[in-house]
Amino acid sequence: MRWGLITRRPAIAALFGPFLAVFSVWSLAPLASRPAVPKADADSRVSKIFLERANAYVKLRKTLEATLPPLKSTDQADKIVEHERVLAARIQEARKDARRGDVFNGDIENLFRKRIREAFSSRQGRQMRRTIAQGEPVNLELHINQTYPKSIPLTTVPPTLLQRLPKLPKELEYRIVGNDFVLQDVKTLTVIDFIPDVYAEHPAG
Amino acid sequence: MLRRVSILSLVVLAIALAAPAQQATPPLEKGSVRFAVIGDSGTGHRLQYETAEQLERAQQKFSFEFVLMMGDNLYGSKTPRDFETKFEVPYKPLLDSGVKFYASLGNHDIPDEESYKPFNMDGHRYYSFKKGKVRFFALDSNYMDPDQLNWLQNQLQASTDDWKIAFFHHPLYSSGAKHGSATELRALLEPLFVKYGVRIVFSGHDHVYERIQQQKGIYYFTEGSSGQLRRGDARGASFTAKAFDEDCAFMVVEVTSDELVFQTISRAGVTVDSGLIPRSVSQSQDTASHHP
Numbered sequence: 001m002r003w004g005l006i007t008r009r010p011a012i013a014a015l016f017g018p019f020l021a022v023f024s025v026w027s028l029a030p031l032a033s034r035p036a037v038p039k040a041d042a043d044s045r046v047s048k049i050f051l052e053r054a055n056a057y058v059k060l061r062k063t064l065e066a067t068l069p070p071l072k073s074t075d076q077a078d079k080i081v082e083h084e085r086v087l088a089a090r091i092q093e094a095r096k097d098a099r100r101g102d103v104f105n106g107d108i109e110n111l112f113r114k115r116i117r118e119a120f121s122s123r124q125g126r127q128m129r130r131t132i133a134q135g136e137p138v139n140l141e142l143h144i145n146q147t148y149p150k151s152i153p154l155t156t157v158p159p160t161l162l163q164r165l166p167k168l169p170k171e172l173e174y175r176i177v178g179n180d181f182v183l184q185d186v187k188t189l190t191v192i193d194f195i196p197d198v199y200a201e202h203p204a205g
Numbered sequence: 206m207l208r209r210v211s212i213l214s215l216v217v218l219a220i221a222l223a224a225p226a227q228q229a230t231p232p233l234e235k236g237s238v239r240f241a242v243i244g245d246s247g248t249g250h251r252l253q254y255e256t257a258e259q260l261e262r263a264q265q266k267f268s269f270e271f272v273l274m275m276g277d278n279l280y281g282s283k284t285p286r287d288f289e290t291k292f293e294v295p296y297k298p299l300l301d302s303g304v305k306f307y308a309s310l311g312n313h314d315i316p317d318e319e320s321y322k323p324f325n326m327d328g329h330r331y332y333s334f335k336k337g338k339v340r341f342f343a344l345d346s347n348y349m350d351p352d353q354l355n356w357l358q359n360q361l362q363a364s365t366d367d368w369k370i371a372f373f374h375h376p377l378y379s380s381g382a383k384h385g386s387a388t389e390l391r392a393l394l395e396p397l398f399v400k401y402g403v404r405i406v407f408s409g410h411d412h413v414y415e416r417i418q419q420q421k422g423i424y425y426f427t428e429g430s431s432g433q434l435r436r437g438d439a440r441g442a443s444f445t446a447k448a449f450d451e452d453c454a455f456m457v458v459e460v461t462s463d464e465l466v467f468q469t470i471s472r473a474g475v476t477v478d479s480g481l482i483p484r485s486v487s488q489s490q491d492t493a494s495h496h497p
Contacts, residue, residue, distance in 0.1 A: 075322040077288035084317055127389035134375065134384045134410075135312050135347070150283045153312040156375070159349035159393055173348060186316050 046111045047166045053103045054183070057192055058169045061185065064090040088188035092145045095192075100144050103183055103193035112165070116181060116198050119161045128158035132176060132199070139178040148177070148189035230479070231267050231459035231466045238337040239267055242372075242456040243431035244275030244409025245311065247291040253432030256453040256472045257295035260431075263470055264299055267457050271304060271336070272296075275409030275428060276311025276346075276374030278324065283315055292323070307334065309343045311374040311409060333360050339460050340366035342403075344373035346390055354393060361401035367484060368460055371398065372407040376427040378420060380442035381411025383435055398423055404484065405465060413439040413450040414469055416478060420444065422486040428469075431455045449477045 064087060071083040104112060120128060135156025140149075148154075155175050165174060168183075172192065175182045179200035183192045231239065241260060246253055263269070279291050293300065300306075300323065308324035309331075310316070319326040326332055330345040331353050342360060345353060361369065376384075377391040387410075398406065399421045409429035417425040430453045439448035453472040458465060462484070469478040 071320055073320050073322045073328055076285075077321060078285035080317050080320050081283065081285055124389065124392075127392070131387065131389045134387060150315050151281050154315070154347060156312055156347050158389055159354075160389060162348075162350045167351065170352075173350075189315070 043111060046107045050103070050108045050111070051166055051168075053108075054166075054168055054172055057103070058171045060094060061087075061091060061171055064094060084188050088147050088185075088190050091185065091188060091190050092147075095145055098144050098193075100193060100196075102144075104195050109195050112181060112195055113198060115164050116161065119158075119164045122160075124158075124160040128161055131156055131158040137176070137178070142177060142180055142182065142191055142194050144191055144193065146191050148175075148184060148191060150189065231457060231468060232461065233267065233459065234461050236337065236461075238339045238460040239269040240336075240458055241269045241272045242275065242407050242426070242428045242458060243272055244374075244407075244427075245277040245412055245429040246274065246295075246432035247277060247279040247313070248432040249280075249287070249291040249295075250432065252434060252453050252472065253291070254295045256431050256455060257299075259470060259472055259474050260296075260455050261298045262474065263455070263457050264302070264304060267459070269304070269457055269459075272299070272306045273341070273343075273372050273407060274306055274308040274324070275372060275407060276309045277313040277409060277429075277433075278308050278311065278318060279315075280313045280432075283317070288321065307341065307343060309373050310345050310347060312347050314347075331356065333364075335366065337460070338367035338462060340364045340369050342369065342371040344371060344394075346373040346375040346387065346408075349390060349393065354397075357394075358397055358401075361397060361403070364401070367462060368405070368465070369401065369403045370405045370407070370460075371403050374408060375410050376408035376415075376425065376429075377406065378417040378425050378442075378444050379408075379411045379415060379427050380440045380445050380448065381413055381415070381427070381429075381435070382438045382440050384411050395421065395423070404486075405482070407456075411435065411438065413448060414454045414456075414477065415439055415445060415449075416447040416469075416480075417444050418446045424482050426456065426467075428454065428456050447478045452477075 068083060068086060071080065074080060101109070119125070132155065136153045137155055138152050155177055157174055157176060162174065168174070171186055173184055173186050175184050176199055179197045180194045181198040182194040184190065185192060241263065243260065279287055281287065305325055306323055308318060308326055310318060316330055318324055319328050319330050331343060333340060333342045342357065344357065375387040375390055377395060378386050403423060406423060406425045408427050411427055412429045412433040412435035413427065414430055415427040432453065434453050436450055439450040441448055449469065454469050454477060456467055456469050458467045464484060465482045467480055468476055471477050
């Protein structure tokens with residue numbers, strides 16, 4: 001039973017029950033159906049949820065990496081390559097049920113689409129598109145948990161876009177791949193999640 | 206009268222062009238900081254190897270102690286074998302003689318390279334280091350997030366060094382037809398460079414050599430032709446002081462207390478550009494001499 005703990009303690013339930021019930025309904029309801037909250041507060045709440053998910057990934061990653069011999073600066077390239085290969089495989093195994101939208105779901109995806117749209121519509125929009133074009137953009141069909149191929153260039157992310165997005169833990173980064181907006185593991189280049197067709201909404205000009 | 210002036214101008218121009226160019230050679234001063242600059246080198250192909258041979262010859266002559274890498278240190282696949290064929294083998298004579306390499310990351314690189322000891326990045330995608338009176342700032346221009354910008358500002362602010370030199374992959378000024386100037390990045394970085402007295406900036410990305418006329422007290426160089434060449438790509442722009450896109454190239458640089466002397470050498474061993482840059486902005490004028 002959902003409120004079993006409280007129903008076994010009637011006095012506490014009587015005291016806090018109504019508050020908890022309201023809080024529970026509020027926290028589980030889609031953001032859109034909640035009572036009007038100032039826009040900035042709503043955005044910051046969604047950002048917070050996004051960062052909680054990003055941090056949950058980082059925690060998993062650290063746990064998995066702790067099972068490997070630590071990677072120190074080395075002149076043996078094979079050690080570096082092998083470390084990242086094994087770590088990527090363990091991440092993929094641990095996240096084998098991951099699906100697109102696990103991180104960028106409803107409200108979070110909407111927030112990112114909005115921020116990206118605002119950035120590309122701003123005065124810097126033209127320069128941002130130029131930055132992407134100069135970075136040798138690639139077209140690639142993305143899949144969750146795939147490792148971004150190391151043989152093709154990493155796309156250049158417009159710095160003014162990065163200034164408008166939630167700050168990530170150092171283990172993660174944003175990329176734009178083709179028309180998709182990607183959340184990626186910095187070292188293993190594992191695709192954690194992506195939002196499709198974001199850049200397609202912002203053609204040059 | 207006008208016709209006489211025009212003829213006179215042409216005569217003066219002809220004399221100027223015919224005059225032997227003055228070559229600025231590094232003075233090899235005791236206690237100076239000597240280094241080389243290579244960019245977009247890691248192809249593993251003939252052009253890289255031949256340019257590396259010329260770099261080795263230059264090291265024997267100028268005794269530079271380290272090399273700055275402008276990114277795209279490893280093109281294509283990144284297997285352990287690629288680290289050998291695209292870096293360790295072509296630069297083996299330099300590595301064996303104790304020359305250090307300091308890498309920045311290009312769009313063809315992967316962050317793993319920061320753990321590769323011979324690149325001296327010490328586990329960081331951006332970092333700074335000091336040599337004599339010079340402080341170098343290696344940036345990751347592929348991902349210029351607010352953290353990196355804050356780090357750069359703090360590092361620049363804290364530096365009391367005589368010379369501040371930044372290097373990274375994407376050129377803030379370039380007449381390269383393939384890529385050109387990274388104007389968005391310029392809007393963020395140049396104000397910091399001006400405010401904190403960065404005097405010299407090296408970049409790559411466009412596979413040519415280009416020297417830019419002084420911009421707000423800063424001299425910019427693009428050296429992206431140490432393993433790749435995009436012949437005819439340097440279109441020249443109003444800000445271009447010298448461009449060379451006929452062959453691969455690299456730079457040798459010497460920094461003394463008061464001046465920086467550079468020489469740009471082609472794969473064939475020809476000096477294609479050289480010059481001297483004073484430390485003080487107030488004394489500054491474009492004194493570099495040109496070679497055809």
